[in-house]
Amino acid sequence: MLPFARVTIIGLGLIGGSIARAVKAKMPTVRVTGHDADPDVRETARAIGFCDDVTDTPGAAVIDADLVILCVHVGAIGAAAAAIAEDLPAEAIVSDVGSCKAEVARAMADALPGHIIVPAHPVAGTERSGPEAGFASLFDNRWCIVTPVEGMPEDAATRVAEFWRRLGANVEMMAPDHHDRVLAVTSHLPHLIAYTIVGTASDLEEVTQSEVIKYSAGGFRDFTRIAASDPTMWRDVFLSNREAVLEMLQRFSEDLTALQRAIRWGKGDELFDLFSRTRDIRRGIIEQGQDDPAPDFGRSHN
Secondary structure: OOOOOEEEEEOOOHHHHHHHHHHHHHOOOOEEEEEOOOHHHHHHHHHHOOOOEEOOOHHHHHOOOOEEEEOOOHHHHHHHHHHHOOOOOOOOEEEEOOOOOHHHHHHHHHHOOOOEEOOEEEOOOOOOOOHHHOOOOOOOOOEEEEOOOOOOOHHHHHHHHHHHHHOOOEEEEOOHHHHHHHHHHHHHHHHHHHHHHHHHHHHOOOOOHHHHHHOOOHHHHHHHHHHOOOHHHHHHHHHHOHHHHHHHHHHHHHHHHHHHHHHHOOOHHHHHHHHHHHHHHHHHHHHOOOOOOOHHHHOOOO
């Protein structure tokens, strides 16, 4: 039995569009309704046809839904939830896809008192955005972390978890605040580092922009890929998860100082031990199927 029969997606960008495509591919009898605040995005979504219906108002989109997924920037979650409050059926479950959970859960609870809220975070995406960027296999063998809110019905979290499994994801249950600490180090801090490195390179007066682009090695290219991510989304992520990000940034700064000291004093063994440990982590990620083992990340060199 399918966990939901009528799914509404608010926000039809990369993630929202991919959810809609995945539902139609893997649960074709489920009716998918979509809405986006941007009229151009709505028209594009209608033209592509990954929803059964695209409404011009958020209220019309949720009026008969049994699952509503808010696929908007974490800073806009509260407003998006408030916009559907009057028309949301009492039995509907409301979820989201944001990479911050504690603050998002509070914002949804404030906007939707008395409603069933089950936040979730599919750990998947690309640096691209917009309705054209989505694809049905985005969540295959990726993790989706479901973070139940205290006081919500247990079967609601079970149904949301099953929904994500049907889309091809591996599912983990986690407390919202624990999720935020984990993602601060695995996702948020790497993005902050990438933005910083690419920004530093562009600011160096003795290196022209053309040289940075012309002589980009693999490492810098991969940082630019991360740094090309949606700036509005990542601004909201850092502000919403500021405490965990600042905690991990402090730890990283301490480790970076230790590394700086090892280089200054020629401690080759210390450097070798660190690099060996980090290489083992990379191997573990590949063994778990979370990345491609192909050389140069599978890039074509034809």
